[in-house]
Amino acid sequence: MLAAGLGTRMKSTRAKVLHELGGLPLIRHALAALEPLDPDRVVVVVGHQADAVRQAAEGAGLRGLTTALQAEQRGTGHAVRCAAPALEGFDGDVLVLYGDAPLVRTATLRLLLETHRVENADVSLLTMRFRDPKGYGRIVRGPDGRVRRIVEERDASDAEREITEVNPGFYCVRATVLLPLLRELRADNAQGEYYLTDIVELAAKRGLEVVTVETDRPEELAGINDRRELARMEVQLRAERVERLMLAGVTFIDPATAYIGPDVQIGPDTVVGPNVTMRGRTRVGAGCRIDGTAWLDAAVLHDGVHLRFGSVVEEAEVGRDAVIGPFARLRPGTELAERVHIGNFVETKKARVGAGTKANHLTYLGDCEIGPDTNVGAGTITCNYDGFAKYRTTIGARVQIGSDTQLVAPVSVGDDAYVGAGTTVTRDVPAGALAVSRAELRFLEGWVARRRARAAAEKAGGAVPSANGVRPSATAHAAAKASPASAAKTPVRAKPKPVSRARTKATARPAAVPKAHAAAKAKPAARAKQPATKGRGASKQAARKVPPAKRSR
Numbered sequence: 234m235l236a237a238g239l240g241t242r243m244k245s246t247r248a249k250v251l252h253e254l255g256g257l258p259l260i261r262h263a264l265a266a267l268e269p270l271d272p273d274r275v276v277v278v279v280g281h282q283a284d285a286v287r288q289a290a291e292g293a294g295l296r297g298l299t300t301a302l303q304a305e306q307r308g309t310g311h312a313v314r315c316a317a318p319a320l321e322g323f324d325g326d327v328l329v330l331y332g333d334a335p336l337v338r339t340a341t342l343r344l345l346l347e348t349h350r351v352e353n354a355d356v357s358l359l360t361m362r363f364r365d366p367k368g369y370g371r372i373v374r375g376p377d378g379r380v381r382r383i384v385e386e387r388d389a390s391d392a393e394r395e396i397t398e399v400n401p402g403f404y405c406v407r408a409t410v411l412l413p414l415l416r417e418l419r420a421d422n423a424q425g426e427y428y429l430t431d432i433v434e435l436a437a438k439r440g441l442e443v444v445t446v447e448t449d450r451p452e453e454l455a456g457i458n459d460r461r462e463l464a465r466m467e468v469q470l471r472a473e474r475v476e477r478l479m480l481a482g483v484t485f486i487d488p489a490t491a492y493i494g495p496d497v498q499i500g501p502d503t504v505v506g507p508n509v510t511m512r513g514r515t516r517v518g519a520g521c522r523i524d525g526t527a528w529l530d531a532a533v534l535h536d537g538v539h540l541r542f543g544s545v546v547e548e549a550e551v552g553r554d555a556v557i558g559p560f561a562r563l564r565p566g567t568e569l570a571e572r573v574h575i576g577n578f579v580e581t582k583k584a585r586v587g588a589g590t591k592a593n594h595l596t597y598l599g600d601c602e603i604g605p606d607t608n609v610g611a612g613t614i615t616c617n618y619d620g621f622a623k624y625r626t627t628i629g630a631r632v633q634i635g636s637d638t639q640l641v642a643p644v645s646v647g648d649d650a651y652v653g654a655g656t657t658v659t660r661d662v663p664a665g666a667l668a669v670s671r672a673e674l675r676f677l678e679g680w681v682a683r684r685r686a687r688a689a690a691e692k693a694g695g696a697v698p699s700a701n702g703v704r705p706s707a708t709a710h711a712a713a714k715a716s717p718a719s720a721a722k723t724p725v726r727a728k729p730k731p732v733s734r735a736r737t738k739a740t741a742r743p744a745a746v747p748k749a750h751a752a753a754k755a756k757p758a759a760r761a762k763q764p765a766t767k768g769r770g771a772s773k774q775a776a777r778k779v780p781p782a783k784r785s786r
């Protein structure tokens with residue numbers, strides 16, 4: 234297999250055979266077609282980016298594959314000559330293929346090989362007819378219809394250019410005649426190269442048996458020379474794959490915009506909407522619905538999953554009958570059990586979520602484990618990263634996480650616990666407990682009117698009246714501050730006070746949240762050192778102190 238050329242017409246710094254088609258380097262396609270023939274030896278001739286091409290070829294995992302280096306690209310004939318040492322002692326039939334013809338099927342290669350043997354030929358080659366044969370070597374036949382030679386387009390006469398039978402570049406040659414013929418090649422042509430195609434003329438002149446096999450599937454044997462051809466082939470390959478899936482029971486709303494990779498499996502009665510990409514080892518079960526505009530990479534969707542519009546699933550597993558999206562992002566390591574609901578603007582990463590659990594709005598679940606039948610409220614965030622390391626959050630079964638909750642990991646919430654909306658959970662919540670951390674809500678009656686009066690006075694350039702003796706900005710800040718430390722820094726009544734007094738003055742009623750709890754939120758290191766008994770006591774206290782009116786809301 235010849236794969237040493239750069240592929241000038243690709244206008245690329247990457248060797249042509251490394252360009253990808255259907256997510257695989259070109260060379261891998263040709264090798265895959267070859268594999269079922271179980272050849273004794275496979276020699277890949279490498280040159281441009283030899284190491285990368287060698288690696289890509291070896292990735293195919295073919296038995297007996299070796300590479301030969303063609304350090305300087307002096308033509309296809311020269312390339313085969315470089316492979317000669319690797320053919321030492323071999324006297325069977327040699328298939329010569331080009332690495333840039335990715336759509337070839339095993340059946341076609343087998344047909345070439347079998348015809349070669351049945352006809353007892355010395356040199357056999359496939360041919361095909363193209364209405365527009367541009368770029369291909371033309372098959373020149375004599376008056377008796379026998380092949381005389383192959384002429385490259387650049388070397389062809391006007392009459393020869395009219396020939397529509399062309400050389401796709403697949404040969405089968407008896408090893409014992411191949412090497413002597415190669416030695417006779419001359420580089421006396423337009424490109425100054427040693428053309429492999431010239432062995433046909435040499436063989437014909439010597440009276441050797443040259444046999445051609447014309448195929449009626451030219452599109453299968455087309456080589457890729459530039460990016461237009463690559464794109465066209467990508468479209469064709471994709472269409473074929475989608476057709477196979479449709480025949481196997483999958484519905485595609487718009488087959489033309491289904492981007493399905495070669496290793497993807499989809500079960501019957503699944504409906505795939507427009508603009509869906511599935512890559513890698515993605516497995517989609519039976520009876521799934523994928524609404525549209527989705528990106529799945531190495532995703533596993535069990536039966537009956539509904540992936541709503543605009544969702545991304547990467548290296549993640551989704552359980553039976555789960556509903557995902559619209560606009561959800563399931564990142565690597567996500568494992569959702571059956572009937573899980575993940576709603577809009579929810580991101581998960583390394584999240585194991587139990588059956589029937591829901592997280593329907595605006596949430597980040599990272600490095601966490603959540604039990605079954607739990608409800609995660611809107612705006613919940615697992616704070617898993619402190620800038621140095623990642624920490625885990627564990628949430629039990631039947632838990633209610635209120636909206637706008639932050640779970641500062643490492644932390645856990647026991648089974649059946651409730652977490653009040655707006656809570657910052659910094660210590661483990663015991664099973665069955667209610668956890669709340671909230672700044673007290675208070676009202677400054679008539680504050681707006683006073684603020685407006687003040688603004689009007691400022692504008693008029695007059696004296697500035699005080700808003701009830703409390704500066705508006707300071708008031709707003711004080712109400713928003715949770716920790717006593719920051720409250721102390723807030724200039725309440727224009728004058729700093731000792732910590733305890735500032736808290737009392739700045740709030741209308743005593744804080745519901747005990748000081749020990751609030752102080753513990755400061756940093757993870759301090760929190761981690763808290764003894765378990767103390768933590769449990771404090772959260773009990775917090776739950777008790779919530780006014781009944783709040784709970785009923």
Ligand code: UD1
Pocket residue numbers: 235236237238239240250278280303305306307308309310311312331332333368369370371383385399400401402427428429430455456458
């Ligand atoms: C070749 C054929 C042409 C045929 C066409 C089919 C010759 C002289 N011409 O032309 O008759 O119609 O393929 O696609 O063979 N390669 C090397 N070393 C080299 C040169 C090429 O390994 O020194 C490899 C390339 O990497 C590529 C393959 O050989 O995989 C074909 O080379 P390319 O330059 O594409 O040949 P074409 O001009 O297309």
Ligand code: CA
Pocket residue numbers: 333456457458
């Ligand atoms: Ca070519």
